[in-house]
Amino acid sequence: ARDLMGKATLTELAFLVVQRRMPTAEETRLFDAVLVSLADHGLTPTVLSARLTYTGAPESLQGAVAAGLLGGGSVFLGVVEDTVSFLDAAGDDVECAVARELEAGRRIPGLGHPIHKVEDPRTPRIYAIADETGLTGSYLTRLLQVAAAHSRQAGRDLPINGAGVGG
Secondary structure (H helix, E strand, O other): OOOOOOOOOHHHHHHHHHHOOOOOHHHHHHHHHHHHHHHOOOOOHHHHHHHHHHHHOOOOHHHHHHHHHHOOEOOOEOHHHHHHHHHHHHOOOHHHHHHHHHHOOOOOOOEOOOOOOOOOOHHHHHHHHHHHHOOOOHHHHHHHHHHHHHHHHHOOOOOEOHHHHOO
């Protein structure tokens, strides 16, 4: 309590829990932007289920939150984990990884969005903040390569999902 309360922000604490060290100012700015972007979901199935559950049982906020979380999966809420796993498995051979997924008829994690068909507005902003803070690392770079490979191989562009960038 003495070390963190009143001294660390929630963003810094979340970073500390995951990375086991306090973030730099640049890391805090980027991580905070990612966390804010993940909260921007509007009317999605997970949000609707939570809101409808709360409407039916306003005394059960925990039940409403649980209903929203239980609706998460590969399209909503699972995108970050799927994207990181795909980028790890792809390594430097992005072209082959994309080809494998397309040949198997599977979606490319981190690409496409059920609402933002042309561009997910969170994506360019996250990339801009990453550039401004000098934190455009291998995952963000590789995700751009994946999007370009998909465009070449599938013959159509899919937007990079803002939640996927959060990975």
